[in-house]
Amino acid sequence: MIGNLPRVAFAARNSLKSMRTGVQPGNKSRLVIETALRPSYTLSYLENQLVVSIANTPANQSVRAKLADSALVKSVSQVQHGDRLQIIANLRQSIGQIPKNQIMILEPNGDNDYRLVLDFSVGNPITIAADTTVAKPAAEKHVIVIDAGHGGKDPGCIGKGGTKEKTIVLAVAKKLKKQLDAAGFKTYLTRSTDEYLKLGERAAIAERRKADLFLSLHANANPSRAVKGFSIYTLSEKASDEEARKLAEAENAADKIGVKGFGGFEKEVRAALSSLQQHAVAEMSEEYATSCSKSFRSASITAQPGPGVRHAPFAVLRSTVPGALLELGHLSNAAEEKLLSSDAHQNKLVNAIVKSVKNYNFDV
Ligand SMILES: [Zn+2]
Numbered sequence: 124m125i126g127n128l129p130r131v132a133f134a135a136r137n138s139l140k141s142m143r144t145g146v147q148p149g150n151k152s153r154l155v156i157e158t159a160l161r162p163s164y165t166l167s168y169l170e171n172q173l174v175v176s177i178a179n180t181p182a183n184q185s186v187r188a189k190l191a192d193s194a195l196v197k198s199v200s201q202v203q204h205g206d207r208l209q210i211i212a213n214l215r216q217s218i219g220q221i222p223k224n225q226i227m228i229l230e231p232n233g234d235n236d237y238r239l240v241l242d243f244s245v246g247n248p249i250t251i252a253a254d255t256t257v258a259k260p261a262a263e264k265h266v267i268v269i270d271a272g273h274g275g276k277d278p279g280c281i282g283k284g285g286t287k288e289k290t291i292v293l294a295v296a297k298k299l300k301k302q303l304d305a306a307g308f309k310t311y312l313t314r315s316t317d318e319y320l321k322l323g324e325r326a327a328i329a330e331r332r333k334a335d336l337f338l339s340l341h342a343n344a345n346p347s348r349a350v351k352g353f354s355i356y357t358l359s360e361k362a363s364d365e366e367a368r369k370l371a372e373a374e375n376a377a378d379k380i381g382v383k384g385f386g387g388f389e390k391e392v393r394a395a396l397s398s399l400q401q402h403a404v405a406e407m408s409e410e411y412a413t414s415c416s417k418s419f420r421s422a423s424i425t426a427q428p429g430p431g432v433r434h435a436p437f438a439v440l441r442s443t444v445p446g447a448l449l450e451l452g453h454l455s456n457a458a459e460e461k462l463l464s465s466d467a468h469q470n471k472l473v474n475a476i477v478k479s480v481k482n483y484n485f486d487v
Contacts, residue, residue, distance in 0.1 A: 142188035152195035180208035271296035275319030280344035282460035337446030344455040352427030359434035371435035407445035415479035
């Protein structure tokens with residue numbers, strides 16, 4: 124699988140094709156850098172400057188940036204730094220670190236080659252020494268919202284032994300919160316008691332908390348009691364397979380139990396997200412989900428046969444926050460029902476999730 128190749132596999136000589144700036148809705152400035160190959164890059168934030176450093180690329184002074192009038196970018200210059208091309212955007216004001224979901228790499232299409240697209244606005248100005256180290260606000264913790272599925276009048280699926288999905292996932296969510304907090308993350312639970320929450324409300328909590336990652340925890344049921352194992356899902360309008368489609372239908376049905384609530388939320392979120400950002404959120408979710416699936420497998424947690432990461436239109440994942448839905452195992456399988464109820468197995472699951480979060484690349 125291409126996505127698993129180390130980044131050095133792309134270390135071929137790149138070349139700069141074009142640069143331009145623009146102004147986006149929400150008073151955002153956009154910088155677009157077009158290159159012949161997929162750019163491998165790092166960002167640095169200096170006072171009134173944003174520096175994009177692209178590996179294996181020569182400076183090309185014949186490429187001049189096309190500048191939009193009211194953008195935050197006053198001018199753009201190029202400097203060769205070893206084998207790296209440094210593109211320096213001189214800004215009217217300092218900017219804070221650009222959130223990962225405001226950075227995209229677009230694949231070539233039509234007349235365009237690869238485009239690195241950065242959207243930014245004036246945030247908290249940061250003052251640092253004038254070198255090219257990346258300035259990370261040291262005290263800033265990554266925010267993770269943990270969603271225990273179902274709750275209250277919605278038990279989720281129920282095992283033969285009477286184990287309820289809502290109870291298992293809440294227990295795991297609380298353990299996970301404790302471990303992630305201890306590992307230096309800032310975490311929030313969508314619910315910490317046995318209460319019913321609409322799916323849109325869960326997604327809205329992730330938005331309100333400005334989460335970097337959203338994890339929705341579930342346990343599965345299958346008409347065949349022999350089926351077992353975990354599976355990891357990300358949001359897509361089209362399901363990856365029939366099983367995933369049915370699962371999303373079942374999980375989305377949780378809302379039919381409830382009263383009306385956040386109907387407008389999803390529309391608002393979709394409207395606020397450009398298709399480029401949706402693309403970026405989907406890519407990041409996929410990256411996390413792949414890491415999560417790997418982490419489960421390396422912890423020897425039984426995987427449901429099939430692809431490592433599946434896709435389906437889960438309502439709870441519709442937001443601007445990257446995330447995944449984790450089906451931790453099958454309550455319909457007697458052995459797994461026992462496992463899921465056990466402290467030891469819950470801890471094993473939690474450790475695997477913590478590892479996947481630590482491995483996730485929050486910063487570009
Ligand atoms: Zn569920």
